[in-house]
Amino acid sequence: MSLFVRVALDHPLPTLFDYRYDLAPTPLPGMLVRIPFGRRDAVGMICEVTDRSDVPLDKLRDVAAICSTLAPLAAEWRALTLFAAEYYQRGLGEVALPALPQVLRDASRWAKLLAPEERYRLMPEGRASLPDALPARATALRRLAEALAASPTLPAADARALHPKARATLDEWQMRGWVSLETGDVAEQDIALAPQIEKAALHASDALLPQLSAEQADAVDAIRGAQGFAAFLLHGVTGSGKTEVYLHALADLLSARPDAQALVLVPEINLTPQFEAAFRTRFAALPEGAIVTMHSGLAEGERARNWLAAHTGRARLVLGTRLAILASLPKLSLIVVDEEHDPAYKQQEGLRYSARDLAVYRAKELGIAVVLGSATPSLESWWQAEQGRYTKLTLTRRAVATAVLPSVRLIDLEEERQRGRASVEGLSGPLIAAMKTRLERGEQSLVFLNRRGYAPILSCDACGWVAGCPRCSAYVVLHKPERALRCHHCGWESRIPKSCPDCGNVDIAPMGRGTQRVEETLATAVPGARVLRIDADSTRRKGSAQALFSDVHAGEVDILVGTQMIAKGHDFQRVTLVGVLNADTALFSHDFRASERLFAQLMQVSGRAGRAGLPGEVMIQTRYARHALYHALARHDYVGFANSTLAERRDAHLPPFVYQAMLRAEGRTLEAALDFLGAAAAEFTGLAGAERVTVYDAVPLTIVKVFNVHRAQLLLECASRAVLQNALRAWQPALRSLKVKGVIRWNVEVDPLDI
Structure with a gap:
């Protein structure tokens, strides 16, 4: 019997592509495949396996390879990406594939990335003999020995980072019986040891932990006692110890369930080091690789290894920025969103999703708790709490007894x-x-x-000249240490002129x-x-x-x-x-x-x-x-x-009391962008339910031109989220069929933050 697979690709068309499958092993939804697409090869995700296809057999092409060594992406993860694709008006492949590490989207790198991992374990003989066998000045060797002693197993990649000749040294120690080399995924061994280690480490040291205030203790108890889906808004003044509440809630989860995973989101990369340090200090008993980070600042290989640790369940705590909400976490049991009000949780390019909103949706679908923490919650979250949809947990005092608000x-x-x-x-x-x-x-x-x-401005008071960017409708910013004028929108840069280019006045000055x-x-x-x-x-x-x-x-x-x-x-x-x-x-x-x-x-x-x-x-x-x-x-x-x-927002009919979407167009001229939006608005008026949606006039963006591209936008508003979603979905075919000369690209953004 012939088998066919329906594959999602990172492609603007919101459709799945049929391919013939005659390889081993048996394909499963969630597996990655390499397929011919046009004149190139591409990586896609299997969404469906079937014994029939509506595409004529002579037009079907064969799957070239399948990534059988990677466990299929779980049904829960696929459902999350499908929801994000439908809600944010994108194709499934445009969500699912970019959510994976770059190396997984390159089939030529599968073999190396997914090869059995080599790890070294320090044996009792080595623990007894190594300290005396190392020369006093052998700093790198001592670092290597300390790393072996500090964790159950040490990955070969980490060993090479500690010592330039780690492989030869470890081979010698292996011959002496001091270390053993293990190949393959040892996560199951580590997890089997984890419950006993964690319960002893996380609870025997309670006396050394910061004493919780009554408000903090109540918050931890509420999170611990949650059954099924529960959304908590942790509203605590600055310095009230929200992080300590997170740590206690995480400790309760990890000690109660040896296989549980937790996801902690922070708005910016520069906040991850202090959180990671707190996690590694508090949860030092967790096995090697149980705490990982995910953000765009990581090297490609490190990000891929951390993603794989989460995907296999080896990572117990995942700390990341907004992109981590789309990580594969098969045992996800708790989500924490710190500084939930921060606009950085909303992606502003490509798939324009809100990590905070997806966190709440993911928790609801999994039937787990999600904690949104902030001293200044977003008004959307505050309104949800006021309506009783979120449970409000309040910390009114600073955690340090002698500390008061400034x-x-x-x-x-x-x-x-x-x-x-x-x-x-x-x-x-x-x-x-x-x-x-x-x-x-x-x-x-x-x-x-x-x-x-x-x-922000360099100007001439004689003629009124102001230094502007030749590619953007914006002024350039003076950077004195670099002696440069720089555009913060497109990156254009030039030297500071010695005189006004219009009138020759030498007394140009910063404003x-x-x-x-x-x-x-x-x-x-x-x-x-x-x-x-x-x-x-x-x-x-x-x-x-x-x-x-x-x-x-x-x-x-x-x-x-x-x-x-x-x-x-x-x-x-x-x-x-x-x-x-x-x-x-x-x-x-x-x-x-x-x-x-x-x-x-x-x-x-x-x-x-x-x-x-x-x-x-x-x-x-x-x-x-x-x-x-x-x-x-x-x-x-x-x-x-x-x-x-x-x-004020209720009286003005603004979010969260109405729902919004934005159609943006970019063109070689402003007229082209506005013409496209005008044609799009005309198409919208004929749709079912369009009479319940307010469509505003198309207008240029505040900064009209960026990198020689002109931009304009069209705002849509509706009192019903469902009506707006249905209208946007029905609008998509018409938008794709619109052909306006000079238009470069367009995109629909749901729940826009910048208007």
Whole structure:
């Protein structure tokens, strides 16, 4: 009997492709195959195995190879990718294939990646003999021996990273009977030992763990007692010990179920080192490879190995950024989303998914608990909790008994100007004085400005020329240390001109301030202070962010200057002062979410102060000191801010009370993009249910041109999620058939965050 397989490919067409199958072994859904596609070979995922095909036999092509050594992707994972494809209006292959490591999408690398892994185990003879057999100055050898002693087994790849001649050395130790070489997946051996090891390690040391407050204990008990699906919103003020709640919940799970897996999501890569360190310290008894990370900053091979550890069930704790929500985790039993409000959880390219929303959906389908933690929950999550769909867990006090929330002081810049009080390059006198006081006390200060570079504008006051990007409708940013003008949208860069290119005036000058300029100013305004800047420019090299944060924690920095990278998640023990610059611009944004983001950002950065028991203070420079947002912030009143903002959104018929989708078009000209959107809107009006959807006029994006591509958007809104989804699904064929000259690409985004 002939067999046929239906295969999903990473291709814009939302269809499966039929192929004839006559290989061994028997194909199963979820297996990867190499197939001919057009004039090239491609890797696809089997979605269905059947004995018939609607495609004529003479047009069918054969499967070239099958990845039989990789366990098939589970039905739960395939269902998750199918839901994401349908909800976010993409093809199944466009979701499933990019969710896999790059090396799995290259069939030529299957053999090497999936070959039986070699691992070394230290034998009792070696544990007794090795310490005395190593020369005193053999640092690399001692590192290798310590790594063997510290874990049940040591992967050969890790051994090579510790010692350049590890293979020859380990072969010699093997001949002496000090180590044994094991080939294959030893995860089952490690997991068999895990329950006894974990129960002893995780519970015998409870006396050494931080004492939980009553609120923390109640939260842990609620998570522990959850039966089936349960969504928890852990709303805790900054410094209230949300991480400790996560750790206790994870410890309960791992000690109760030896095969359970947990997924912990963080919004940014630079937050993973401190979480990973906490996990490895708390769960040191877990077998080697039981804690892995997943994020785009990992090398390709490391990311693939970590993905495989999760896929095989060997990894018990998976820590990652948004892409980890699509990891294959066959024994997933708990999901934690830290800083759940963060916009970084929404992918802005390709498949525009929300990792937080997929986390809730995945937990519901699996019947497990999901914990969403934040000091400033998103209004969508807060509304779900208010409606009783999520269980609210509240931490109202800081975890350290002597620590209190910092006081918030508004510095009215207009009042400072009227009174003739001097400022230094945008830094007010009271803020400079406060930083000098902290310096004298040996405490640290943090200055927050969410704008990198030296200055956002370089201009000529004689003729009005402003340096702009030739490829984008945006100004270029002055980067003084590199002596360059750089576009933050397309990457275009040039040298700083010596004179105005329009009138020849040599007195061209920077306008506005970025973190580089603030860093330069502080060096003279606060003499003797050790100033450190952390932003996307200073942390370009791999590992540089972790090294800079380590300097801050070690007390080698007096004043830390940075962007949103320093605003959340970091536990700075010595910071007692936070200064906020240039926050007012977000008050007048056209985006209705701007105030929510600003409040969350300011509350998060304010929470860096006073975490270790020392009195903390936040000083916000503003020209609108009477604004209600700042007064809610001064009271640390998230609840009041959230409820008032939700009332405004309800009156204005905005999310979460309506559902939105965005059609964006990119063209060689703005007219082409707008013409496409106009034609798309005309097609939409004829669809069933279209009368219940509001379609707004097509408009250019705020930054119209990026890299010589013009962009425009069309917003759709509906009070029913189901009606909107059905309409979008019916709209797709018409969109694919539209041909407008000059249009390069288009995409539909569901639940857009940036409008």
